[in-house]
Amino acid sequence: MKVLLSWLREFAPVEGDPAFIGDQMSDLGMAVESMQVLGEGIGDIVVVRVADLRRHPDADRIQIVDVDAGDGELRQICCGAFNMSVGDLVPLAPVGATLPDGMEISRRKMRGEWSEGMLCAADELGLDDGSDGIMILDPTTAAPGQPLSQVLGLDGDVLYDLEINPNRPDAMSIAGVARDLAARLGVPFALPEPDVTPGGDAADGRISVEIVDPDLCGRFSAVVLDGVTIGPSPAWMTQRLSAVGMRPVNNIVDISNYVMWELGAPNHAYDLARVAGPTLRARWARPGETIETLDGVERTLSAGDGVIADGNDLPIGIAGVMGGASTEIGPSTTTVVVEFAWWDPMTIARSSRALSLRSEASSRFERGCDPDTATLAARRFAELAASMGATMAPGVVHADGTLPVTPVVQVRTARVNALLGTDLDADAIIAAIAPIGFDCAAHADGDDVVHVTVPTWRPDTVTETDVIEEIARHIGYSTIVGRRPARATTGGLDARQQLRRRVRSVMVGLGASEAMPTPLLSADDLRLSGLAPDAVVITNPLAAEESLLRPSLRPGLLRAVAHNAAHRNPTVRLFEVGRVFVPPGDPTSLPSEPEMCAVILSGEPAPAAVRMLDVLADALAVDIELLASEPVGMHPTRSAVVRCADTVVGVVGEVDPAVVDHMGLEGPVAWMEVDLDALAAVGSSSRNYRPVSRFPSADVDLAFELSEQVPAADLRRAIVRSAGDLLVDLQLFDVYRGSGVADGTRSLAHRLRLQAPDRTLTDVEVGTVRQAVVDHVTTELSATLRWFA
């Protein structure tokens, strides 16, 4: 919402530094997004008359313009715009001038022709009027040689662009902003009574209004203006409208917009001659009903839309959203009927959304306009029209539907102070909100409760808390002194959150960097990763590439690896800790979202990932085992599932070489993933202390020949099981394949460290353990003892 300081001052004597005024508006919740002193930076710009237009001899997109700055001397300008004609008055930035964006104008040659300055478009002067091309000035107000800022009457005026919150419909108008600001600054606020002298035939009888559906339309007022001559608006009005971002059209349309902007009263002007009946009838649309709106689009309505229908019951406007083309003001219009209505906000919100048609009017109606402003707005419209020769017909034709009840809110001072942490009494509360029109009745119940009648322009305020927010806003949030809650609480991360942090720090310590790919994937990503197309589907994705929720971290990390490979980093170590989404079996429940940790090592074989898994398991104090397996998308003979306490908690190995190939990567790519939730559920994170023995230990080395079909893990498990409690450490220290070892087998040499907590082991004890292990392994695994030591 753009407001001009000069416009605000028509309602309240707002004085002071513009920056200070801006700060006050921000502090009231009308955040100043930008502030611009108009005319600033255009001090060098002068008005010139176009004396001649010629083709540039060597360029099609530039023409040569001779201009006269009132001194009779012609200056040649090269100009890229073609929207002006001989005789037009246009702004010139002469040589030496500086534009608002800091650009300095110098004498220069353009394709061989001299240009002695630059003709300016409005936006180049920081004066967006929404038009293209060079700004054409009104010859009734401008003359060659005048400074442009003087012509535009902008000297010193300040334009603020305010961000208005949805709960501040009142601030969608100049008057509303002025009311709030005046209260903050302690200056009087007044809505001037329009000066109107009606004449001619009364409106009643010439136009009738009818509210068919009172739940749609709470109020409908209409006035008739005779003697209208359609033409341009006066410069002061077009300048103001342009400044706040409304494009000037013609006098009636401009007044309509002006009144809306000024008083927050959206309205609509019809050419009375084109309204059948002449009757204006507010009713719900019939499904399938069509109307051509002012923008020339044929629209089909549904039952949720409201319409204004004419005497033939045909729609001539979409309630609160946009008028119809059939009754549009045109050059020949002489009599105008202006509608001031109050529409149900929810209806307008729904309707404008359903029709994808947002207008300045709809954005105000959907927040809730002041139903009581119709008469004032109608008279203001008439006053402005009178200055352009029109006369208001006596009387306002009027119908009422169902309006929201203005609530009286009981505001407890104790509650105010409890919620705000303040120490306000009833008088202070009243002093805060009475100036913005909240009528505070004498507190009959003593000092404890204030009876607040909410003004009609604040339909957002209905509860005690709503009023408390207004109190806080007007005493100023910054006056509320901060303090800390009194309760002493104990914060902390829970075990699961600590686990996540430990996982991350282990990964970082192992040289992997944390990636964060998007969880949104395409079906192609899953296919390329060799994964099943089983994923939660997004109904309204931004793009097909991001239409699924990842069921695995693998596609995202593969893509990250591919990105780095494409940027000459073919070997990277990345990890991610993040959730995956498992589609629920029952489509009415939510997906499960296990949190996974995955590592991808490009250019490294499977054992690299296994090593990282081992370190992770050790750091987390969980016992895992690997079970050779062919998980989907993984290398069929170089992968395993990870088990912890007989539950599968992950996968480790290499990515399927076919997938690596499809991704255009150089293999191998090692991979490890662990379901942290599953791990946390089954894994123990505490280990029982076993005292360190003070007695000497004895080592036994055993080398077995074991079939390649039997995993080394089985041998290890067999040794552990058969060695008994004396085994304190076990290391695989040699793997040998080759001569001396049978084909299809390999030799695996383990060192067993045996130790008792309470004595030195005898040779006999050591020999017993060794024999037990040899017996067990050779029988259970069909292994042969190759040697021992």
Place this chain on the structure above:
Amino acid sequence: MTNSDAHPLVARLDALVSQAASAVAAAVDLDSLHAVEIELTGKRSVLVEAKKQLGGFDPDERREVGQRVNVVRSAVAELVESRRAELAAMERRRQLDADRLDLTEREPVRAGHLHLVTQARDHLEDVFVGMGFTVAEGPEVETDFYNFEALNLPASHPARGMWDTFYVELGEPGTVLLRTHTSPVQIRVMEATEPPIYSIMPGRVYRRDTADATHTPVFHQIEGLVIDKGISFADLAGTLDAFTRAYFGRQVQSRLRPSYFPFTEPSAEYDISCVFCGGAGCRSCGGTGWLELGGCGMVHPNVFAAVGYDPEVWTGFAFGFGIDRMTAQRSGVDDLRDLFTNDVRFLEQF
């Protein structure tokens, strides 16, 4: 007896000291030193011979020559030992030089790097934990009830347009979605526990915004929720101020400005004084001296109603802000999309 009357053997012994000095100095390694030592003090050495001859001397001679033998013996021994230590040191040095390693002859091994967003999130969590908060989490795929309705955003609420929402094909159409903020976790926490509540809710959220330098459809937020007896707007202001100073630095200030959110009332924008210019005004803060961080306010009575808390007994505040943009800005990253490209040239800088 005088020196001139000295026994001839004494002269030989005296000469021996200087001979020994040059012989010892000439030994270039421990082996040759050993040979010299044998020559000087071994069985056939002058010293041993002199000692053997002592028995044939008269007592005066024996004492004089005997003393001299001892003096020379210890002088020679000292020479040998000192040379031995010297040679041993040289020998050790030779071996060490042979074992020399150029420690700079390497390809540096690097630690991995935590993602910038994780670093920020961990730090935020730590600050709030220090202030007595616990950390709560919830699902990213949510129902309309938790994401909107329970937060005082019924289906027809116009403010729903403030969040562009991704829906998923689960449940009734338009009822299951990707959470647009971490606020649904507040509802879940309130449903699951009784006050008092002092919790933060960090996590990933989704908005249907086309990615550009300042927006990504997937990003991270942190929210806080405090519910207790006697909690007021002043507690909100004081808590955020304490957080601001703990996280951003003692000199950084916070301020609250009126705003609107359906789930809080009164609502506020939470700004901090510009961390780049100290509040003087610069490009980063658009010349205002303030950076907009997030939103906050007192928990709306309708939110309490949705979870069955009595707003006359309990009051509370909530706050929230985005992590990615804040941390990117502080780190000088001017395109948010770079956070999620996973380029090691980016990741390894943090």
